[in-house]
Amino acid sequence: MPKLQRRDYYDTARDMNWAFSYVNEDEVFPEELSKSFGIKGDEWWGWDEPYKLTYREYVHNQAGKDDGIYSIRSTIARSNLYDNLDVGWKSAIKAHYGAIPVPEYFASIGEARMARFGRAAAWRNMATFGTLDECRHGQAQIYFPYCLLGKDPQFDWAHKAMHTNEWGVIAARSLFDDMFTANDAVSTAIQLTFTFETGFTNLQFLGMASDALHVGDIEFGALISSIQTDEARHSQQGEPTLRIMIQNGKKAEAQKLVDQMFWRSWKLFALLTGISMDYYTPLESRTMSFKEFMQDWICRQFMDQFKDLGMDLPWYWEKHFLPELDWVHHAYHLGVWFWRPTVWWNPDAGVSAAERDWLEQKYPGWNARFGKLWDVIADNVRAGRIGKTYPATLPIVCNCCHIPICSPSVGQAPRITSHNGRKLSFCCEVCEWVWKSQPERYDTHLSVVDRFLAGQIQPPNLEGALQYMGITPEVAGNDAEGYAWNRMASLAAE
Amino acid sequence: MTAMTAKATARKQKKTWSLWTERRLPSEYEAVTYKFHSHFRRAPAPFELSEGWSINQFYLKNREGSKFALDDWEGYRDPRAYTYRRYVEDQRDREVYCDNLIDEFERLDSYRKLSRPWLDFLGRHYLPVRFPGHAMQMSAAYVAQMAPAAFVTNTFYFQMGNEMRRVQRQAYLAKALALDNGRAELADSDAARGLWTQAPQWQGLRELIEKQLIAFDWGEAFVSRNLVVRPIFDHVFNAEIAGLAKANGDDLLSLLHDDFRNYDEAYAVENTKALVSYATGKVASHAGLLRDWIGKWAPLGERAARGLSEALATAPGADSAEALFQRTMAAQAKLVADCGL
Numbered sequence A: 001m002p003k004l005q006r007r008d009y010y011d012t013a014r015d016m017n018w019a020f021s022y023v024n025e026d027e028v029f030p031e032e033l034s035k036s037f038g039i040k041g042d043e044w045w046g047w048d049e050p051y052k053l054t055y056r057e058y059v060h061n062q063a064g065k066d067d068g069i070y071s072i073r074s075t076i077a078r079s080n081l082y083d084n085l086d087v088g089w090k091s092a093i094k095a096h097y098g099a100i101p102v103p104e105y106f107a108s109i110g111e112a113r114m115a116r117f118g119r120a121a122a123w124r125n126m127a128t129f130g131t132l133d134e135c136r137h138g139q140a141q142i143y144f145p146y147c148l149l150g151k152d153p154q155f156d157w158a159h160k161a162m163h164t165n166e167w168g169v170i171a172a173r174s175l176f177d178d179m180f181t182a183n184d185a186v187s188t189a190i191q192l193t194f195t196f197e198t199g200f201t202n203l204q205f206l207g208m209a210s211d212a213l214h215v216g217d218i219e220f221g222a223l224i225s226s227i228q229t230d231e232a233r234h235s236q237q238g239e240p241t242l243r244i245m246i247q248n249g250k251k252a253e254a255q256k257l258v259d260q261m262f263w264r265s266w267k268l269f270a271l272l273t274g275i276s277m278d279y280y281t282p283l284e285s286r287t288m289s290f291k292e293f294m295q296d297w298i299c300r301q302f303m304d305q306f307k308d309l310g311m312d313l314p315w316y317w318e319k320h321f322l323p324e325l326d327w328v329h330h331a332y333h334l335g336v337w338f339w340r341p342t343v344w345w346n347p348d349a350g351v352s353a354a355e356r357d358w359l360e361q362k363y364p365g366w367n368a369r370f371g372k373l374w375d376v377i378a379d380n381v382r383a384g385r386i387g388k389t390y391p392a393t394l395p396i397v398c399n400c401c402h403i404p405i406c407s408p409s410v411g412q413a414p415r416i417t418s419h420n421g422r423k424l425s426f427c428c429e430v431c432e433w434v435w436k437s438q439p440e441r442y443d444t445h446l447s448v449v450d451r452f453l454a455g456q457i458q459p460p461n462l463e464g465a466l467q468y469m470g471i472t473p474e475v476a477g478n479d480a481e482g483y484a485w486n487r488m489a490s491l492a493a494e
Numbered sequence B: 001m002t003a004m005t006a007k008a009t010a011r012k013q014k015k016t017w018s019l020w021t022e023r024r025l026p027s028e029y030e031a032v033t034y035k036f037h038s039h040f041r042r043a044p045a046p047f048e049l050s051e052g053w054s055i056n057q058f059y060l061k062n063r064e065g066s067k068f069a070l071d072d073w074e075g076y077r078d079p080r081a082y083t084y085r086r087y088v089e090d091q092r093d094r095e096v097y098c099d100n101l102i103d104e105f106e107r108l109d110s111y112r113k114l115s116r117p118w119l120d121f122l123g124r125h126y127l128p129v130r131f132p133g134h135a136m137q138m139s140a141a142y143v144a145q146m147a148p149a150a151f152v153t154n155t156f157y158f159q160m161g162n163e164m165r166r167v168q169r170q171a172y173l174a175k176a177l178a179l180d181n182g183r184a185e186l187a188d189s190d191a192a193r194g195l196w197t198q199a200p201q202w203q204g205l206r207e208l209i210e211k212q213l214i215a216f217d218w219g220e221a222f223v224s225r226n227l228v229v230r231p232i233f234d235h236v237f238n239a240e241i242a243g244l245a246k247a248n249g250d251d252l253l254s255l256l257h258d259d260f261r262n263y264d265e266a267y268a269v270e271n272t273k274a275l276v277s278y279a280t281g282k283v284a285s286h287a288g289l290l291r292d293w294i295g296k297w298a299p300l301g302e303r304a305a306r307g308l309s310e311a312l313a314t315a316p317g318a319d320s321a322e323a324l325f326q327r328t329m330a331a332q333a334k335l336v337a338d339c340g341l
């Protein structure tokens, strides 16, 4: 081994900052790609990463991690593990694979933006690792569903989804482009690494990994927990960036970046993780409810670390966020199941008698709020009126989160408003605030419903919409259990 | 079914992505690289935000709007067909090799055996190289994020990593030399920064590097980086420095740079040639476009090479500045010629 340790030469390997003289700093770091917030030059040079790593350690560690996950993959390929997985769980991993691998690769572009436009060499070095990490996450997470293509055509959406205008894809892309693919380096450090990766990726990558192990999906569990070890490292680019903003009197600006992106992330992960944990994961394998995961990993751990840095809770915490923990993903689930032909997985109703008991126990009042809506669906299924369990009209979609507005199911009306003469719909006050706090990002962007009304979707009916969304018959979702949950429920009732 | 046939069946991939258009099945490399840039030429704007949003406009101008355009970038292939996994495996081996090399020389107490004039030379004319080396890392990150297909992007991710690899070994050596010779200034970042920003021999390169960082058209960024800056820089700081090191009894430095040249530089060269040949194969007139860009950057490249050659000529036993300069420009010209330009 070389005699010098990392700490002996680390500073020499990361202080490559200098003041430009043949070009201007503003040209090297244009505001649109690296918003300075008025903090310039050597104010950034003290950027100090808490997690230190050299290239030689990086390739050593990462090659070892990849050896691990790919050897599990090839072992599993020789077994019938996948065939024996619960159908609801299969839906959870299909939803994950469509929404996550290619956006992870998009995150490599966001990381590369920091590797080029980050305002300190130490930061650019960390982002260099982050870029490579996210390339890994895109490739590994797409290779696994690739190997499952022979089992199920819905896995094709791991690759295809981001090329389509499926509504959930628009929602995901709108979030991810806003957060990293089309965000400036400084905002990316606050919004992607600090806000999102220290909180929400834990939820999807550790929470789902723990469920995966209970379900017996060793492959998925190993894959995503290995990925999370990279996230845990490169997410630490947020803190030093935040510190420099605070030191330079830009706490309010940083707070706004956090508040905007925390809310946007919450919405999408209530959709993705919320439904997967509380409805698609088989009852006997659920380690905690989605709300419990949120309370543990977002409300407590994440917010503690957040307050340690002198930041405040987002302004909407008590009034909007905490109440939504009780209902938003239940409403989303109902909507996704109802609109099931528009998604690339088979939604699992997850409302057998035993599951309803669990839901009522974890979310007191669930029966009164949502159970009664499922009763109507169940009656229709039992009476053979399957047609009535399908949608006949388009939902209204939120112009910020791009998720169908589900709040009427809990008695909250959509917020119809306007901006420069353009009509806008929002699911809630916070989405309206996020949009109106930075209209330059959103003002001419059309939601899928706006596109429908503008005549971009032809023919203007469900068939035309499915075609526009890229949904083909072999992929269109249907009830995961072929309505068996309902027979079970009715047997139990008798 | 026997275990063996079960294994064979399981291994055989029969289905592929619906977006894959060729009749043959893709390789694993292709399956995990093909069509990842779903935002390239997406309508009405690359990213799912307002068309007027500054980063949409930036990409429309510098990527979609670049003259370095053709219909199908998804057909480009990295000659090494690197996936992330294969890249880190190969580089792990390289880094183990470098560790072993350093270890072996440290056991012979090699840093202390270097001559004072050679150490003086390294301090003034070599060790500040980590500043432009880091800028090369930045510029690889830039081309990567702007390239129109992941097949291109990933090769620049890996080039970016390789630049970092070299910089960190140089930082290591700076520190080791400083400690063993009691010359703290050799590893002093402020001293190195002062030389990089003030000493005349570095200014040509610094002007080139700084200006290259603001070449935002993705095609021009690729050309200025990979056909002008990189061949000059790598010739001086891999080939020439290795020769001088050997002549001055610094075999460790020489062998490390041999490794950077044989693997990392070779990777960059292979991909430069392959990308140029892919692009000119699709659009013959691109040869003229690339030549024009090379011509535009050539004067800055020559000035950089001139300064570096004068610096290297001061090393004990070095050739004349003119000879060094001629070899450097010949190396750059050879790469351009090998690309068929």
Ligand SMILES: [Fe+2]
Pocket: A104, A107, A133, A134, A137, A227, A231
């Ligand atoms: Fe990731």
Ligand SMILES: [Fe+2]
Pocket: A107, A134, A197, A231, A234
């Ligand atoms: Fe990440």
